[in-house]
Amino acid sequence: MNESTMAFYDELAENYHLIFADWHQVISRQGETLDTVIQSKFPASAADRLSLLDCSCGIGTQAIGLAQRGYNVSATDISAESVQRAEKEAHAYGLNIKFGVADFRSLDQDVAGLFDVVLSADNAIPHLLTDSELYLACQNFHAKLNQNGLLLVTIRDYDALAKEHPSVTQPRLFDEGKRVVFQFWDWAADGKSYSVNQFIVQEMNGEWTTKHYKTEYRALLREELNIALSAAGLTEIEWHFPAATGYYQPILTARKY
Incomplete structure (x- = not known):
């Protein structure tokens, strides 16, 4: 993970909801x-x-979607701006969620208590660009779980993407074509990582504006993540795919015994 990760999410926090047609529907x-x-x-x-x-x-x-469904939720992120926005949104929903700023490479130090479920969604783990960072995060996931606790992770399907090396995502048009969201991907020469350039192009009051945010990802293969989780002591590692779950990314589950 490099400095671009925190800057990316700090800068995007105010407008993150604009990458969806209806963010509130996505929450539910x-x-x-x-x-x-x-x-x-x-x-x-x-x-x-x-x-x-x-x-x-x-x-x-x-965090909001699961708190609505009765979970006792604590929520952290490396981006202070994102956490501040999340706290405001949870308050608007009337939910009691405990928020904090924390790096998932140091959860054991940064977050008190143990949990039945530890969740990392929306392709966050592939920001860890090296094996040492990945293994450290997996150790911290394990450390924050109760016995018989469940880890749940969602990431992009890099087993497919690492073969295809796409350079652009399909533009999505919202608000009757007045908002366009897309990404350009710049792959490293070895094909194992890439830079994402996130664009939000929007027409307001007859004027078009373009917002641009940039960050780095590792093309994290499923077996690479499996190995890191196993090394941290997690077991019963399973992958659940969109065709079965309806979720937009593959979901990994693993247990701590």
């Missing part, structure tokens, strides 16, 4: 889908007592 839909996956891993009797740490909460998309 993702909360429902993730809840279904989580509940499949716990007995029904525990459903309304689960504590959850969203350790890459951004502006609160998953």
